[in-house]
Amino acid sequence: MARTVDPARHEARRLVIIDAALTVFAERGYDGTTTAAICRQAGIGSGTFFHYFPTKLELLLAILTLGIQEVRHAEARYADRTDALGVVLDIVRQGADDAADPRMPGFVRAVGGVMHLPDVAAKLDEDTHAQQELIRPWVERAQRAGEIRTDLTPDRITSWLYLLTDGFLGRVAVDEGFTAQGEKATLVETARRFLAP
Amino acid sequence: MARTVDPARHEARRLVIIDAALTVFAERGYDGTTTAAICRQAGIGSGTFFHYFPTKLELLLAILTLGIQEVRHAEARYADRTDALGVVLDIVRQGADDAADPRMPGFVRAVGGVMHLPDVAAKLDEDTHAQQELIRPWVERAQRAGEIRTDLTPDRITSWLYLLTDGFLGRVAVDEGFTAQGEKATLVETARRFLAP
DNA sequence: GCATTAGTGGAGTGTGCGCTCTAATAATTG
DNA sequence: CAATTATTAGAGCGCACACTCCACTAATGC
Structure with a gap:
């Protein structure tokens, strides 16, 4: 069976999303920011987004x-x-x-x-x-x-x-x-x- | 024909809505505030609300x-x-x-x-x-x-x-x-x- | 009285968006 | 290689909510 491939890679990806979110939140406010916009900024799909964070609030x-x-x-x-x-x-x-x-x-x-x-x-x-x-x-x-x-x-x-x-x-x-x-x-x-x- | 009944009354009503909105906005934030909540606070229906203000933003x-x-x-x-x-x-x-x-x-x-x-x-x-x-x-x-x-x-x-x-x-x-x-x-x-x- | 229009309420609609679901791929172990 | 599971994408669902619509009342002018 295959387990966590690379914890560092996982963490890095997390940080990419966080950084993207920081940018978009700052620009549009929290409610003004759609999860789609964060995904676009981070270069990921929404599936990936919710794989890393259960909700936008989290x-x-x-x-x-x-x-x-x-x-x-x-x-x-x-x-x-x-x-x-x-x-x-x-x-x-x-x-x-x-x-x-x-x-x-x-x-x-x-x-x-x-x-x-x-x-x-x-x-x-x-x-x-x-x-x-x-x-x-x-x-x-x-x-x-x-x-x-x-x-x-x-x-x-x-x-x-x-x-x-x-x-x-x-x-x-x-x-x-x-x-x-x-x-x-x-x-x-x-x-x-x-x-x- | 009947025209503006009482401008003062109109203005007063406006102020009631504004005051209610101030309260709810302060409590819940702008996006967290529903127009329904403002109406409840002001004691009016949504029809009245949009009679006085075209949008929530206005x-x-x-x-x-x-x-x-x-x-x-x-x-x-x-x-x-x-x-x-x-x-x-x-x-x-x-x-x-x-x-x-x-x-x-x-x-x-x-x-x-x-x-x-x-x-x-x-x-x-x-x-x-x-x-x-x-x-x-x-x-x-x-x-x-x-x-x-x-x-x-x-x-x-x-x-x-x-x-x-x-x-x-x-x-x-x-x-x-x-x-x-x-x-x-x-x-x-x-x-x-x-x-x- | 009648006509007209401001004022009011609330049911209903359309849309935008957070999130779910499915399915495919990549990576890892044995 | 097979088996398993992490990872990814994106289509679409369901819901919440801003706003519309319609029906009604109250007030005013004539």
Whole structure:
């Protein structure tokens, strides 16, 4: 009997579909995207599509899951740092870099548009949590070191930093003259002003 | 022959439908909202619905148009002020107040989810324009008065102020512990820090 | 009163799309 | 080679839902 031919090939195919979906979702929104369009973009038939993902929604969730994993991997990147404020600002900088992928803003809007689906809401919650776990310890450390203001709790500061990066993302999505690379420096400077004691 | 019975009644009915739609859109997203659900919420039949609005999309656009008109009316409110920075911060404050309507964040996400429709994109452009025309003159005045920083152009400062209010709105939508009223003061304070020379 | 038309409801229709089903092919094992 | 199963494509099904249609009522003008 023949079993899984090549797990790597399977995974690669999965990623091709995910990448295609990311593109189309960003362009047309979630409901505006037909599974047929994803198949066309990925160069596959609908049979193949549903062989890899049971539903269109599961595909969206798979994309979100991938994002969460990326955030979790990022933790290791800062493990040996000692300059807490520097790490916080680097994470903010990373947010600006993420916004540079031209598909990102559209995709974020697309996800927002179906946030009322419980599964999507849950995944986004998980994402928020992962991001908070990434940044909060560094905020606390920076506070103890006296590098940043202490009149707000670490949780609120974290929320406000996400407010900045999320707003940044949204602005890039909407505003012609507002580019991720061009405004990155201002983002970091604004975060610095916000954090100042 | 009998002509329009009561224009006011007609307009009122229209507003009832608009209000119902705002509620349902915010809860379920645009595509997740059926015209039947709007009718149920508004207490009307589908015949009545399509008597007032030719399509579901036109209804959404009507809501956006209403918002634009509100922004335009706001201009008069500040006409006789002389403290430019104060006006700018008041406009920011107004943004926080708008976010206090519990339906607002959901509605904004819903609109974002269908931003790929050309008509929606056009209306949002118009909205952005209206808001810029509201705030930009005051930013310029504040710069000339030396009340705020001058290292960024008025356009960029305006964009960044919207980044703050939009991000604020998004945060209220997502974050349990982040309430419009509770964080309003921090929003104004953050705007002040951003604007400081 | 009659004529006319705005306003209203709801049954029904047509379409678009997510997903299923079938059938064929490729890959693997023994 | 045969046997088995993963993989692929695409035709088509069923359903949900935006919108149409028709019948009726209410209001107004004459």
